[in-house]
Amino acid sequence: MDRRKFLMGAALMSLAACGGAPSRPLGPDGLPLPSVYRIRPQDEAAVQFRMLDSVNAVRARAGVPPVQLDARLNAAAATHSRDMSVQNRPWLFGSDASSPLDRARRAGFPGRLLGENISESYETELQTLAAWMNQPDTRAVIVDPDARFMGFAWFQEPAGKLWWTLNMGSDPTVTQPIPSTIS
Helix, strand or coil: CCHHHHHHHHHHHHHHHCCCCCCCCCCCCCCCCCCCCCCCCHHHHHHHHHHEEEHHHHHHHCCCCCCCCCCHHHHHHHHHHHHHHHHCCCCCCCCCCCCCHHHHHHCCCCCCEEEEEEECCCCCCCHHHHHHCCCCHHHHHCCCEEEEEEEEEEECCCCCCCEEEEEEECCCCCCCCCCCCCC
């Protein structure tokens, strides 16, 4: 009798393990449909530092020095991310015709802005970084050997679309900023 109870219990436990978590709906290609990646306010620092750590891992593999977050470049990136959402298009110029250099200067960044990467997506920050690394021009911004500072921010619309901006800047004691042509 005990042997039957044991076998019955083992069989029930095996069946219960097969249930697993509920699966996401499948698309016409048979793959799970993407879910919206939501960034909660309490997760913002974790997202930013996850990107910083990932960028520095990529830079280490490329044999270039690590970067650190810069509050001024973060501010310039945040401003541009929100502005791209307002314009409803991913591009490097602001609605006021500002360039990435203009925005870094306005935010008070004392070094040279070496490049800006942007993206409009529903993807995570690490998926976005992977997409940037697959393109020669955006990869070059991330692994620029002169970069010492990084700004990273995003704006998330209520429906979940994310507007990502990453800025890379030089050390102002080594590389002087590009002189302003705007008076």
